Amino acid sequence: MDYNSAIKKLFSLHQFGIKLGLDNISKLCEFIGNPQKELKAFHIAGSNGKGSTASFLASILMEEGYKVGLYTSPHFVKFNERIRIDGKEIDDDYIVNFVSELNSYIDQNSPTFFELTTAMAFKYFYENKVDFAVIETGLGGRLDATNIIEPLISIITTISLEHTNVLGDTIQKIAREKAGIIKKGKPVVLGIMPPEAIDSIKEIAEKIGSRVLLLKEIVDDKGEYLRIKNNPNYYNIYQTPLKGKFQLFNAALAIAAINQILILSNGINIDRGIRNVVRNSGIQGRYEIYNNNPLVIFDSAHNPEGVKSFLGEFIKDKKKYTKRILLFGVMRDKNIPEMLFLLREHFDEILITSVNYERAASIEMLQDITKQLKINSIMVKEPEEYIKKFISSNKGNEVLVVLGSMYLLGQVKKMLAKNFNGVEKILWN
Template identity: 35%
Template sequence: MFDTVKYNEELEYIFNQFPSYQKVGKVAYKPGIETMTDFDKQLGYPHKKYATIHIAGTNGKGSVSHMLASVLAQTGTRVGLYTSPHLNDFRERIKINGEMVSKEFVFDFILKWKPYMLEKKPSFFEITTAMAFDYFAKQKVDIAVIETGLGGRLDSTNVISPMLSIITNIALDHCEHLGFTLGEIAREKAGIIKAGTPVVIGEALNSTKAVFERVADDKGSLIVYAQSSLFKDILASDYELDLKGEYQTHNIRTVLTSLALLAQNPQFLKIVGEGWSDDNIRLGLRFAARNTSLRGRWEYLSQNPPVICDTGHNANGLKIVFSQLRRQKFKRLFIILGFVADKDLDKIVGILPKVAYYFFTQASISRALDSNVLASRCKGVDLDGLVVPTVAGAIREYKKIYKEGDLLFIGGSTFVVAEAIEFFEKNDNFFAN
């Protein structure tokens, strides 16, 4: 019988010995691919045993990755999917056709490579990337959708040679690592463009277009913009999607443009085989969340009363989320809000809905912004609310004052959303009790 206790101990070991960006933030960031290149070599270059699609971008790369993986799986293809961060289970990062990597594989990988890790000191993300590449090879996937962790040029995933690169969009986020202008950030993301490999750009401004075109020209790569492609007028509402949120309009344009470009590649058509059809594309999009187990994208945690969560966590993403939130029907709007400490609140507090009453909270991680600090900043721009230092506590406080017609939104941080999801999973029919 598998020893779950030992598994948890080994997993905790790599979290503590090799700190993750998810837990501790920028001190865990390790730019450069030298260590990953060596780790990759020790593993025997596993990613060369299957085709890959590489995805970077400030916002949207999670939805785009999962939509693509779902469509490819719908064709009957064996599809690996590597994303980050996870919400509640480390294994969410590494999936094949929606199924998480086994605990046994994670456990065995850590034990086997622990001496190497102690000697070479790879980052947490390098370890998980190596684990994903190795797992996909051992499980004989046909193709893998690989999402960057942070940036592109110096990201540890950037050892692969994909058949397609995708950059969803560029916005100001993680500026201390990637640059303080859109052009600087675009240069980092454009680092995933490979010689002779086509690239799809989901959204671009003039300042970022110039960067992308210069890099693509230097690499001899075809560049296609989703916002000026055949799919530029497509709306999310034109398709049945289980991934909700009006921002999915941008993502679905990127996905459809990418699929159209892939369909021109004979190697890709050989991989998807007879399953490649318009019907399977639509089905893959329709059931993307179900097929890949993606959570936290304009997701209803409760229908009655309505409770919506979303993992949007920077000014660009939250602006779109709050725009949609304002258009919902409600008598009173409540928001449970929490951020990580490295977010630029100056750019965020101005877009927070003033009609809402807030529960200022924080996730139970060291990176979390103190809820009292958040409350002080928000009350400085005349936002009204209450400090509740835990997500679970904030949900319970809302229950005390809820009335028919009220709407609750939970967001600001992936980690706040993760704790909210976990709370509702553990407290079924919470509002009925």
């Protein structure tokens, strides 16, 4: 089996869809020796910000001198992006060997794509003797495949209405699902979220003897910067390479979580951890400047809360542009009407597209929604071709925002990195 065959085998498991529950992953991990039981892990759930918080966590720990495994999803261009140690993607050979060794098990037991990928990450981190593993949940928390770990600490970033068909149709229900990652006697740090979400999580934490730390109680918002209580001193965050005020809170959440487990050596290492987050974690798609002239921004805002965070940054500069164009594509289980309602007044032209993924909203579905909202929209069936034409037009005062699902950004990035002969070609600045 070569790399392409292994990846094809992995992706074929998408046919089994999403199976929330821990029986399959527990059986799989037992088969490979339960590597997750040996990991010192930080476990992160949340509606928004979990990938950024995980990246800040990993980066700060790396700058403190630790060997750090980072598991996130989805990937943008290459599967290997999901599993990293000290910023380096998992080796092709490891993926091939892992899938080859489990080939018969896969055929007989039909694990899902995410279950097999999660087990791979656990084994890879264990065999490479990481000091810490930073693990991001896939969907929800309580029944997510990652939830067989016993973390040092749990982190819940934000709570908003998402995946309501799976997680529940109220903030309280969704909060309880996310709170399922909290383990008996282990602390949990909560980001900025609605009071009803905090109350629901606190109730669960108290029942199992877990201490709750609220970010709002240790962070003082000074407007242009955040001041964090970093016992016995204070630490200020002025900016991060990831644009947006909300990223200051994600960085603060990472610092607060680490402080519960370790004594951070000094502010210099925290500074480096924040400053080098992109290099150390490979994070993409967070107000990412894909091209400078003309300006193309990629943002993985995939729900109304994410859109609000994006707009908080975008509206600072939107008047600079003679024309503002939105290219939008998202999963069908999101609150699409609210997302488009929030976005419409900030763009002169709205383009809708879709992605080759089973959960994606079709162009026709998006068009129906825009009609209901009385939004004029244009269908774009080949988004990467539109982006290439926009870039080549060199309209310096215009801006194109490609926003929505990470799957959309990943597909676009992959196609843009190739020319028509399939030869790698980097287009961005």
